[in-house]
Amino acid sequence: MSAETTSTLAGVSQEPGAAKPDPILVADDVTRRFGGMTAVDVGHLEVQRGAITALIGPNGAGKTTLFNLLTGFDQPNSGRWTFEGRQLAGVPAAKVSRAGMVRTFQLTKALSRMTVMENMRLGASDQPGERLLQALVPPLWKPREREITAKAEELLERFKLLEKKDDFAGSLSGGQRKLLEMARALMSDPTMVMLDEPMAGVNPALTQSLLGHIQGLRDGGTTVLFVEHDMHMVRHISDWVAVMAEGRLVAEGPPGGVMANPAVVDAYLGAHHDTDLGDDSLLSDEVAEQLEAEAEAEAEARSHGQAEGPQTDEGDR
Amino acid sequence: MLALLAVLVPTSATAASGLPLAAATEACAPTPESACIGGTIRTAAGEPAVGVALQVAGVDETVDATTGPDGRWSAAVTSAGTYTVTLDAATLPAGETLRDPAQNPRTVEVTLGQSAGALFPLGAPSTGGGDTDDPPSGGESTTPAPEASGEPGLDSPSPGARGGGINWDRVAQQTVAGLVFGTLLALASVGLSLIFGTTGLSNFAHGEQVTLGGILAYLFTQVVGLPLLLSGAIAVVLAAASGWLQDAVIWHPLRKRRVGMTQQLIVTIGLAITLQYVYQFFLGGSSLRIVRSNPQAVNIGPVYITQQSLISVGIAVVVLGAVSYFLLATRIGRATRAVSDNPALAAASGITVDRIIRLVWTVGAGLAGLGGVTMGLYLNATAWNMGSTLLLLMFAAVTLGGLGTAFGALAGSIVIGLVVELSNLVIPSDMRYAGALVILILVLLLRPQGILGRAERIG
């Protein structure tokens, strides 16, 4: 945990919706209902620039749905939010990403039938060859392609994936895919990365290095917001923790203090949610992958508003 | 002359071969390497019609012909298969019209070394504009086409209405026709809906299940010689058995192999192609009449309906009622709906999903078979492509009602039936299927959950 960010946030009140000294993302009155159920109902949320903020809460708290809304992958029933002062409500996902807010997914979306390197190149921005007519004339895009490749190699090196660069992404382990997805998100030098359960399905040996990478991002000046539902995972790396339960923001605070907040205890225990059961971070890679494969095979709901877990994914037909 | 006129999908073979043929206008004699298509065209008064231009279009060759001084024309072709013969109505002698414009063009099956005829009777069109004494739905006065060999299409469920303006008798007639057609379509579509609901599969081979019912009924009445009811029952049982077998041999193994839905969808297309040509292989491309005698007409107020149609609808209503009872009131029926709703949850609550799916395939195919029998009676004939012609209408019905909801399929079918028949009043009847397809597209765009489906949480 970086001392300076922590100190910047030291004076912030520990109320849900607390104002931050330098917020990069400010959301107001964001609601999303599915039928009769209110999945998200967040009054006010600010995310501090340059800090690691963890969004935690029990299963079904609405964390992923909020993520989907903020990144344009789902449409809210109401609400508005700004990113670096720019209105992003109603902006399509691709534009959100181009604005500098890049996300990853809970069920990894490594493009498995493309190589690791192609995955990385796809993450880059400003490749003129991605336009149909320019694509026909290689000299127009080859130079940029070389820059992109160099950058990809550098990132892969950092994420210890360089020797896999010509393998199909599908052949990577679950944890490596998480790493690849994160590295790919960094190809466009985002100002803010949104990581949806980066630790889910990652074996413990890789967890440490993942946490290290997240901290490295923050130290490099990138804002990080990540979803997690296990408190213990986030304690060591986050500068600030926001807690959601039943769609609402119930508490905020530094990682050390927030667990003691009665609202948080209530959220995890009072709502009869078992923090761990059904938690896919506890599933072995194989099981998680099988579930993922099943979810794919069902292939019903497109992953707009990514479900909270594979089980719900299957249920949505 | 009312039955089975236009040909919706006469494409049978599309092979290509290299050799162009000069148009043959002189008389043609078939050789082992070639065949002839020809006929004589006479005016309504019986005089030879001279100088009428015709075009014979096959898969790999197109031949033009003109009638000679004796009204005869012929065209030589070099490969067997289906040919479309088109008469250029503009070249008819002044004042002459085709007695039945809907039979132009007509299709002819050609065998090498033989001559095939394609007749174009001239005279006053037999169906006047909207007079009510014109027998409308189902075509009671069906005389088989002069050479019934070349009529693979079943485009015209109720070819009665053509031309003419809107009057209330016609509206009533078309409404009844629409209800009848819709009810029978529902019978055929329920299986499609159930299968989609329980497995997620869009089954493009469902039309062939419908055809199977019609063809089996034809075989048992006309070839074996059984009474209609008995052969209909046998047809339904065999159709159901084919559904069971299909799931056992193809779909269950594919689900077990976790073959993706898109792949399975393409497999259904392969299956549809296979079955269509298997039917053609054994039964040829012509239309097959399940009942030979001309149907008796019943007159209810201004509306004519054939007994066959009435009985078909009666059976359909009873069976659809039974299906509803099964789905709503029996344990297995509820289990089926549970699987349809959420297979994973259903499995978790102790329902053997695979057994339910097998049951759905069996029942669905049986219902499709019954739909085929009744549709064959209603349309007065069946053919190898009856089901595939109806397939998109069934998809329209099922989608309209809400994909995967059995009751939605009922409602959707009725609506589609009415749309198809009533659109006759305002657009040319050969375009009326297009209306149903436009609805299909609009529903998918605007309300993909259908009229009865509920909006669901996505993701």
Add this chain to the structure above:
Amino acid sequence: MDWTRILSNVAGELIAPTTAAYALAAIGLNVHFGLTGLLNFGQAGFMLLGAYGFAISTIAGWPLWAAVLVAIGCSVVFALVLGIPTLKLRGDYLAIVTIAAAEIVRIVGRSTALTNLTGASSGLRGDSYKETFQELSPFDDGTSTIGPFTYANNASNSWWVRIVGWALVLLACLLIWRLLNSPWGRVLKGIREDEDAVRSLGKNVYGYKMQALVLGGVIGSLAGVVYVMPRAVQPDSMGRPMTFWVWTILLLGGAATVFGPVLGSMLFWAALMLIKTVGRELIPSTVMRAEQIEQFGWIVVGVTLMLLVIFRPQGILGDKKELAINVR
């Protein structure tokens, strides 16, 4: 048995205009399905529109280049009309919408209401629109024999159609090869795999899908023009079965490959011809009549399609690791 005749018939199929037309149509479908993962079951609709566009404008007296532009324009409009609302739909919905739209084109085209324009179900006779194309031929009229093949130089089923048809196929292959190995093709491949992932990386998925739909449709419409050159524009011969054959060809050769559609088309038509000619020689007509042999050929096609999709979805040239038919 006359093996020379059989073999030259079969070899004739390899270079036939129809084979070229289907190869071209399959290349277009490859842009949709192979590259982007779009389930277009209306390729015959694009072809029919192309054929109508070309033939009708030629009959109206327009020069060749204008007629070709009209054909292309028709398919662009069709792609936009189809694509704007449907590209946001689930894959199988797109399949149903495209198949229905193609049927609508055919039903409207064959309707007696449009007899003056489209010739209704009898279609447009070849002689009425071939002239501008044949005039462009550098050859003199007559016939030429190359190896076992003798065709007219310019008349409908001619060397000239073959040359132009296959030149178009070659150009299309070149185009696909260039695009497949470009960043543009990479984005499409990504969309085929998981469009949400691509969206999260800042690419306008909808726009890319639209470009793919239009490009594949344009190639399809040119295929339609090539297809009707040696025959007539017959709406009923360009219906659902045609779309299904194009799919079979694409899956046979290998989706997402450059030469898969070409190889698939050649194999498809040559194999059908082989079955037909050998069947006629070997099977006595008491066992199978001539048309039954032909139908048998189509049964083989149907079974092949099923087996291909189940056991070798990547086709002959595809790489299993790179392509699985798994579209959402």
